[in-house]
Structure formats: C-alpha cells, structure tokens
Amino acid sequence: MPTLIRAEGLTKYYRRPRRYEGAFGGLRTLITRQYDEVRAVDGVDFTVSDGELVGYLGPNGAGKSTTIKMMTGVLVPTGGLIEVDGTAPWRDREKNAMHIGVVFGQRSQLWWDLPLVDSFTLLGKMYRMSEADYRRRLDGFIDLLDLGPFLDRPVRQLSLGQRMRGDLAAAMLHEPSILYLDEPTIGLDAVARDRMRDFIAEMNRESGTTIVLTTHDLVDVEALCNRVVFIDKGRVLYDGSVVDLKATYAPHRTLVVQLASGFTAARAAELLGPEVPGDVIADEGPTLRIRFEANRISAQEIISAVTSRCPVTDLSLVEPELEDVMRTLYGNRTIAV
C-alpha cells in the first residue's frame, strides 16, 4: 500500500504572547515581545498507508489534536515534515481540503439554525459536487445513518447522537480519501456509539477511506483499529498493533468471582493457596478477584481451579482497559527518561 500521510520529525511549538493581568493588561499582552513556549508536538515520526484505519492515542494534552491540526492544514508546523498525498497541507490548504473529511467530536460543522439538509446542500456546493454525485452520496448516507426522520429539522433541535450522524455524513459527503475523526464518540450513549463504530468500519472497508481516529475509548480502538500510534508529551511512545500493545503494556486480566452465601473471600483465598498463579485479592464479603497474566495462564484453567474448590454463584472476566495501558506506558516513560 502506498504511503498517504508522512510525518518526519514533525514539531509544533506554541508561542503565546505572555498574558498580563490587571489594568492595561490587555494592552501589555498586545504589545509584549515576551512569549511563553509550549512544546505540543516534539519530533513525531509515523506514516499512514492508503486504506489504513489508525488510532492516534494519548492522554489529554499529549499533542493528538495538534498533530491532527497539522495533518489537516489548520496549523503550520514549527519544524519537520508533514506530507499528505504528496503535498504539505498548510501550504496547499484548499487543495488538501478537497480530499479530506474532518469531524471534531466536540464541535459541529453544521449550520445551527437551519434544517440539517441545508448543511448538506451548502457543503455539496462548496466541494463543487455535481448534482448527480451529491444526490447519490446523500441518499446513501440517509440510508446508512438513518437521517430521514430528522433531515428537515433545525440542527439545534437534534440530539447529540443525531447531530453526530449528521456531522459524519457532512464530513464524508464529498468522498474524501482521508477522514480525520477527533473524538467522534465523546458523549454518545452506547447505541449511538455502536452505530458510529459500524459506520466508521464500513467507510474504511467498503470505500477504502483512510481513517485517522483519536479517542479515549479503548472499545473504539479495539473495534476499529488494527494499528495504533500512542503519543505522550509530544513524542511517539508506541506504534504497532493493538494486540501487541495490550500484550506488552497491559497483560493482566482479572477474574471476579461471586461466592455462595456464607463463604467469605478470605476463606476462598486460603483454600486456593499458592496453587493459582496470579494475585488473589480478597475483599470483605463474598467477592474474590484474581489478577493474572493472560499469556501465562488461560482463563479456563483459573476458572476450573476456583470452581473445583469453592461454591461459586457468578463469574466475570475483566479485560485490561486503556487506562491500564496508559498507566503502564507513563510508568515506562518515566523510567526510560
């Protein structure tokens, strides 16, 4: 697959005029030559191939949005190289804009006071779509995202889920080859999230749209991305598959056992003894937790060890979460530095 996006030593330092408080503070801010410098992105390298669906992850303030803004042409890099389809987005901003779709999860691009369909009409014209193309694409999205029931309703009256569907259609209307999604599932309920994920996966699979996704939701990542780039403090910490990421940084799963009444967790822990490989955490009362490494022992073995020794009413398995991965990654970084 040919490389579509290339970042080499990509850097963005924010220089903000120093702010002054008090009387004439605004005026001093205006004329000051003093700057505060923030290194938001500090030498990032990665490539994205045509047709990939990449998760771009990191904690708040890691530099995710800044990187997206440089890829989309919103920001001019301080240094390094950013190339999208062979051109620098910030230099050929409008040309780049023709081939990309962007969804900022927290900010709608739809015309607030107008019926949803009006936003599509305006965007169709702005991207110079032919009437036939516009009709075909819009009809497709009305089907796929079930926009029909609220197409004629003013955007300000839509629910967040409906609005996000509208925003997705708006971003994809002109058939962009790359779709940037900046926290697209933020604030959505479970049903809306699923629907959003299905749509994103379909766009990638059926139309071959290259997708760069930032999110804080590991379920998004696991459902969608085969590859993740993890950054923190403006640097890439990890670039590879999700499976490897979790195996490396969050290898632990936890078995939660509900014991039959009258049987305490402390007693169960005693019975299990050191035979069970893993950390046995005994709460007060009838709940027992066993934390184990998924690549050392299978869940099956642990479950049979527990059920053969203790009366069990319920079992559940807790998968590692993104937070665990994050914690481990931060830990490693601190040690590495």
Add this chain to the structure above:
Amino acid sequence: MGSMRMTFLLYRAAVRGEMQYRLNFVMLLALGLVYQGSGIAFVWTVLRTFDTIAGWNFGELAFLYSLRLMAHAVWVVPFHQLVSMDTTIREGRFDRYLVRPLNPFLQIITSRFRMNVIGDVMAAVILFTIAVNLVDIDFSPLSVAYLVLAVVGGALAEGAAAVVVSSLSFRSVQTWAASQLVDNIYLMFGSYPTRVFGGALTWGLTWVLPVAVVAYIPSSVLLDKTDSLHLSAPAAVAAPLIGVLWFGAAYKWWRVRMRGYQSVGA
C-alpha cells in the same frame, strides 16, 4: 467565479438562519434604526445651532454626514461579522474554516447576518435622500459615477481598519473594544469637515488612518469645495482610491497574520 457564488449562498443561509428568530429579527431591526436615528437627531440639533461649521452650511453638513453613513452601510452589511472574529477563534470555529476548500475570510464574513445592519442601511438611505435635496449638486453621469466610487472607497477605507483590528485576534487577543474604538473614530471624526479638528489631526486622519477619505474629501469634491481642502484638487479626486489601496494592504496583512494562527486547545 465559484467563490463569489458560494459567498452568496452562504449569506443567504445566514439570513435564513437569522429569520428563524422572528422576534429577535424585529427587535434588531428596531435597534439599528433607533441607534442610527438618535445619532442623526443629535447631529440635526447641533447643526441647527450653527449656521456654518468650517464654511459648511447645514445642507452640506447633512450631505457629508449621510455620505459617511452610506459608506458605513456598504461596509457593514457584508463585513460586520469580522467584529466577532475573536469569538469565532476563541470558540474554535476557525479551525473548521481552514479545513474547507473556501477562503476563510469569506467564511468568517458569511457566518452570520445580524439584522441590525439593515437599520444602518435604512438610516443612510433616508438621510441621504433628504440631504441631496438640501444641497446644490449637478448630478451628471460623471458625478454619479464618482459618488458611487466614493461610497465604495469609503466603505473599503473603514473596512481596512476593521480588517487590521480583526487580524489581532489571530494573536488570541480580544478585539471587541478595539473594533468599537475604530467604529467610533470613524463616526466621530468622519462625519464632519475634518478641518475643524486642526492641522495635525487632519493630517493623521488622512494619511495614518484613512478617515477623511470616507466622506469629507469626496463630498468636498462633489460640492465643489476643494479649494479649502488640505490637499490639491487632483489628489482629492483620487481619494476613493486610497480606500481601495488600504483595503488591499489590510487584507494582505490579514493573510500574513493567518499564517501565525495557533488554534485553541492543544
């Protein structure tokens, strides 16, 4: 011209959006009329008190004042959204304009349409109609053409200052007060014969901030009063061009500043 058509469509959408709030629409219209009307009433009172100001009689002063209003209206109808560019940037909406294949400047000015500007237009047209009947102007095709040019040049002269002020918001500065200041300078100093403010100020209001070129100089040309101007008659005739040049330079400057845009968040 694809951009021109797109700009028109966006304006139309903005007006339609505004019409959704009918009561607000009516109130804003009334506000615009009352605001401009009270300004005119004040001038009327002042002008009635004096026979002449700096050699300008009542009718001529009304003509000058209304020419300023016309230029202001022509500027403010398409461009007034520049005033809230700092809010646009602070709320992160400018990012969106940059990822669309259309000039961000056009997207800013078409992002809303505030109905009170219709009040500015109505006030300008009403006063101009009255003033034209009070002065003795020979409306030849040439002088009508010059009048149109003067209004456009004046609009661009005021627009240039507003464009420069709005460009400061790329530096994440709130510019509401600065744009109010500019608005008031044009209103206070642009609506009277600039000469009354003294030599230094007259020079500054011509060459530093293009205020005198909005109405004072063109109405001197139209009323045949160029001999009392602070610049030669041919230069006075060319005054509308100063507005055009200023606006061109201001827009260039705005584009340069846009390169330094840093967005919000991180």
